[in-house]
């Protein structure tokens with residue numbers, strides 16, 4: 001039985017999008033490949049609200065995260081972590097011998113502009129990483145106030161993990177001054193896993209030029225230069241089938257209208273939040289609730305595994321808490337192509353199973 005995935009990725013992909021992946025292959029050095037990848041790039045610039053270069057990567061989002069911290073840290077990176085996905089940046093730096101310090105907030109809390117200011121004022125850093133939507137805790141970190149601070153430090157390269165938010169909420173990359181903004185296709189963009197996307201600013205390019213060892217596959221500078229020189233082609237063979245799906249889905253996203261899409265996500269989020277407040281409690285600080293995913297405190301001590309088993313019989317799956325937060329919290333995603341009706345049906349099913 002097909003299950004609707006209300007987990008934070010991968011999520012459901014429409015039939016017509018899946019069909020795109022059965023189209024015949026083209027050579028990755030052909031004009032057609034350039035055209036396909038150039039078109040994708042232009043559409044992604046609209047989604048990212050950027051005029052900077054778009055990089056596509058046949059990997060999951062983590063690949064570009066690792067590539068960006070490695071390619072662009074000249075002196076020392078500051079990783080701001082609000083949970084498991086923030087911690088991942090730190091591990092990537094350590095394992096690539098990139099000098100790094102990590103600054104944490106408590107789970108459920110957000111990274112504030114004030115916190116970033118304090119760290120940047122030390123003058124010890126030239127790159128920062130922020131997780132926009134911390135998928136482990138359901139916190140959406142406040143980009144505007146962080147942007148205000150980062151703008152005061154012109155040498156800082158700002159890397160943003162927007163994996164679980166891009167496509168579900170507005171992120172104005174150029175206006176905010178984000179140098180490398182990264183997402184994966186399997187979350188709010190509503191595509192199969194296997195591709196990652198980033199925008200890369202000229203400042204990030206300038207920084208990468210000063211870094212000697214940037215690796216090979218995830219050398220962001222090499223990707224950037226190759227795309228520019230070879231009309232949107234890539235140094236190695238990209239996932240062409242996934243590109244077809246991406247190109248097609250981007251048309252659907254732009255046809256829906258970005259503002260409509262953001263509004264639909266916000267409406268779904270507010271619906272789930274209201275339900276969570278009534279029946280349970282929200283896990284994150286109310287000031288920083290995510291638009292794409294809700295983390296709920298398990299105040300009724302329900303057996304999440306058992307709930308999921310019952311939901312499975314009705315064609316749904318939700319997500320347990322992440323890592324340490326397992327069973328203390330559970331998570332419902334509301335991103336991609338889901339409608340309010342889909343979310344309402346899911347919540348009704350949960351109410352019915354739990355008799356709440």
Ligand SMILES: *Cc1c(COP(=O)(O)O)cnc(C)c1O
Pocket residue numbers: 008009060061062063085131133134135161162163164184
């Ligand atoms: C899912 C997720 C990741 C990991 O993305 P992959 O595409 O699986 O590599 C990173 N950060 C956040 C916030 C995520 O939600």
